[in-house]
Amino acid sequence: MISFELTQEQKLAQSMVQELASSQLRPAARSADDREAMPSSILDEIWATGIIQSQSDADGYSPTLNALLLEELAVADASFAIAAAAPIGFLGAIAAQGSSAQKKNLLPIFAGDKYRCAGVAIMEPDFAFDVSAIRSTAIKKRDGYLLSGMKGLIPLAGSCSHFLVVARCGDTLDAFIVERNARGVSVGEKKPNIGLRALEMATVSFKDVELPASARLGESAGCDVQRIIDSARTALSAIMTGTARAVMEFVMPYTKERVVHGDALAKKQTIAFRLADMRIETDAMRWMTWKAASILEQGGDATRQAQLAYTYCTENAMWIADEGVQMLGGHGYLRDNPVEMWYRDTRTVSVLEGAVGV
Amino acid sequence: MIDFQLTSTDENVLSSAHEQAIIGRRYARYYDKHEDELEPAEFPEAKDLPNPVTLAEEGLSGSSGSRILHSLVMLEIYWGGISLHRSKWGLGNTVLKTVATPEQFEKWKNHTIAIAITEPGAGSDPASIRTTATFDRETGEWILNGEKIFISQAQSGDAAMVLSRFIAPDGSRGMTTFLVEKGTPGFTVGPQLKKLGIRSHDTCNLLFENCRIPEFNHIKGDFKSTMSVFNDSRPMVGAMALGVARAALDFTREKLGERGIEIGYRGGMRSRSAIVDRFIRLEAIYEAALLTVLRSKWLEQQDVPPKVEASIAKAAGGKAARRITQGCIDLLGPEALSEDHPLDRCFRDGRIFDIYEGAGEIQRLIIARSILGYTGRDLR
Numbered sequence A: 001m002i003s004f005e006l007t008q009e010q011k012l013a014q015s016m017v018q019e020l021a022s023s024q025l026r027p028a029a030r031s032a033d034d035r036e037a038m039p040s041s042i043l044d045e046i047w048a049t050g051i052i053q054s055q056s057d058a059d060g061y062s063p064t065l066n067a068l069l070l071e072e073l074a075v076a077d078a079s080f081a082i083a084a085a086a087p088i089g090f091l092g093a094i095a096a097q098g099s100s101a102q103k104k105n106l107l108p109i110f111a112g113d114k115y116r117c118a119g120v121a122i123m124e125p126d127f128a129f130d131v132s133a134i135r136s137t138a139i140k141k142r143d144g145y146l147l148s149g150m151k152g153l154i155p156l157a158g159s160c161s162h163f164l165v166v167a168r169c170g171d172t173l174d175a176f177i178v179e180r181n182a183r184g185v186s187v188g189e190k191k192p193n194i195g196l197r198a199l200e201m202a203t204v205s206f207k208d209v210e211l212p213a214s215a216r217l218g219e220s221a222g223c224d225v226q227r228i229i230d231s232a233r234t235a236l237s238a239i240m241t242g243t244a245r246a247v248m249e250f251v252m253p254y255t256k257e258r259v260v261h262g263d264a265l266a267k268k269q270t271i272a273f274r275l276a277d278m279r280i281e282t283d284a285m286r287w288m289t290w291k292a293a294s295i296l297e298q299g300g301d302a303t304r305q306a307q308l309a310y311t312y313c314t315e316n317a318m319w320i321a322d323e324g325v326q327m328l329g330g331h332g333y334l335r336d337n338p339v340e341m342w343y344r345d346t347r348t349v350s351v352l353e354g355a356v357g358v
Numbered sequence B: 001m002i003d004f005q006l007t008s009t010d011e012n013v014l015s016s017a018h019e020q021a022i023i024g025r026r027y028a029r030y031y032d033k034h035e036d037e038l039e040p041a042e043f044p045e046a047k048d049l050p051n052p053v054t055l056a057e058e059g060l061s062g063s064s065g066s067r068i069l070h071s072l073v074m075l076e077i078y079w080g081g082i083s084l085h086r087s088k089w090g091l092g093n094t095v096l097k098t099v100a101t102p103e104q105f106e107k108w109k110n111h112t113i114a115i116a117i118t119e120p121g122a123g124s125d126p127a128s129i130r131t132t133a134t135f136d137r138e139t140g141e142w143i144l145n146g147e148k149i150f151i152s153q154a155q156s157g158d159a160a161m162v163l164s165r166f167i168a169p170d171g172s173r174g175m176t177t178f179l180v181e182k183g184t185p186g187f188t189v190g191p192q193l194k195k196l197g198i199r200s201h202d203t204c205n206l207l208f209e210n211c212r213i214p215e216f217n218h219i220k221g222d223f224k225s226t227m228s229v230f231n232d233s234r235p236m237v238g239a240m241a242l243g244v245a246r247a248a249l250d251f252t253r254e255k256l257g258e259r260g261i262e263i264g265y266r267g268g269m270r271s272r273s274a275i276v277d278r279f280i281r282l283e284a285i286y287e288a289a290l291l292t293v294l295r296s297k298w299l300e301q302q303d304v305p306p307k308v309e310a311s312i313a314k315a316a317g318g319k320a321a322r323r324i325t326q327g328c329i330d331l332l333g334p335e336a337l338s339e340d341h342p343l344d345r346c347f348r349d350g351r352i353f354d355i356y357e358g359a360g361e362i363q364r365l366i367i368a369r370s371i372l373g374y375t376g377r378d379l380r
């Protein structure tokens, strides 16, 4: 039954995260970007909301709720939202597709009261990378696998305890749970990118890493890697919706106050109409994201919807961030205002694949 | 709970609507070519088929709601291009329903009533209409003079709800509505207008020359109540636009498939051809706009009168139909231009939705004023 109704529980969680986002996260965003470092106090605040750990709980797993909350976090800051969405992606994949032994071994590790990171490693440091052309390989051995490859843009790579590595195994893609301390795993230096600079993203190399058979997600049953990708696309869509909303909510009061040629900038149609379009598109982005998330939640095939949501959001989030800078003119180009940061962050989020989940 | 799945009741109604749309589509070219001919009130094939609009409006239990279902039925009908059941409802009926006295409503409830607002000098800005009614004390009648243009259901309808200025006997002035029945002396309906597309859509100009109207026909809708009929209809126009857009997408997907080009959603943009990528982007525009329509209709069902959401749905649907029908022709190339195929009609038909019932710019004015807290004076 078609419905946009939030449950009472979803509304409560949403307003709790909204409150955290505006009081704690937004004020910390700029300095985290400048310092290219993720403040651990912020991670603990996010952890304390329980949104990451709830993936472990069979009744708590809800891609729709995750999408709602990631949007709110991203209104404050996209790096912080991804710091939540990365372990959500990891835990969500284990919870949805792991064997019972994998769930039993891994999920409790993430039940403590301090932030803990683990990453979904899909992207590779390679020009023209595409999820359908993954080059990392896992070679089946008698009692396990031999994993080789490079994975790039892993959020908070240096502090991840585990990676879920997607690699080609024969003709198909598979996902492998790899401990950070396993022999052959080395985490590179954190490398600043255009945006999401607080996220401490790095490349991780896997050199002939020997994995037991139990490392394969789902063990003998294997897993549906496409579902991990669909989930990532949905999470990225939620985050792009949040960033777009941040821009829109910032430029509306700004253009109303800014007087140019004797009148408020927002009273000029060319500005007002673009603001109207921002509203149209952020609404549409959100509903696209919700739809993909709700299909995932119901266990349906979300591939088409996740692709459409992701494609729509990448295009429109970038347009909105771009217009946000434009509407502030020179002020928008200076780092005194957040729009230049959102412009960089949006360029970064909107080209990612994998890395996160709902 | 957030959910986007159709119920089985929805699916039943929509599959019946779709089957009828497939029949309707067979007539689409004929009426495109014969624009002076009105479609029959009911096509022979429709005799034993239920009108899906009626089914939707009945608010069947187990459906996603009558408003949502109605909009999805309209989408199906516009997918086919011709409705097997002619609508008996005009926007003038909505004015009648909302402002008429019970006696007036009783008299005309079974009439099809067009809405007549637009004039040569007043389209997007209906406040500048010139049509005027003066009161004749001797006969107790109103005398109407003016011209209305581009009026839907002008020929097929039984009457028109005319927005007019008035000068009352006491000299007071304002705007009001009169119900003018067909056949009233001084009221003439012009010939069918020649249009780019939706050629089967009955559209004529109306002329009122010293047209005498009994006081009983004074419906007393004011400017605001007349314009508010568009709140319900805007998302509906969005849905209609998306029907045409989906017809274009469906045809394009089918023909690309026949040439071995399948639309795959698994990989990323660097793994697909420009054609597949463009298709996916167009399809995303369709999906996005459809969800804004559903959102607006869902709000109506929650008794939250949508305002900005209704305009969002209209603007999104109108733009989607333009971009998609233009883009599909790029994807299929020059062969798509031919009248042997439906895209030429989708391209022409699909252009109306961002124009009538408040063009895209007008929707953006409404949205911008609302989100910025501006009045019509601040932003016009």
Ligand SMILES: Cc1cc2nc3c(=O)[nH]c(=O)nc-3n(C[C@H](O)[C@H](O)[C@H](O)COP(=O)(O)OP(=O)(O)OC[C@H]3O[C@@H](n4cnc5c(N)ncnc54)[C@H](O)[C@@H]3O)c2cc1C
Binding pocket: A269, B114, B115, B116, B117, B118, B122, B123, B124, B125, B149, B150, B151, B152, B153, B195, B201, B203, B352, B355, B356, B357, B358, B359, B360, B361, B362, B365, B380
């Ligand atoms: C097939 C068809 C059926 C119709 N049916 C009906 C009907 O049943 N009843 C009825 O009353 N009318 C009907 N109309 C009329 C329709 O509603 C008007 O054509 C429409 O509102 C636009 O008015 P206009 O044509 O005078 O264009 P204009 O008002 O001249 O507008 C021209 C352009 O300028 C833009 N524009 C206008 N004002 C502004 C502004 N303030 N800021 C920025 N841009 C602006 C418009 O968006 C448009 O793009 C119909 C029209 C057609 C084509």
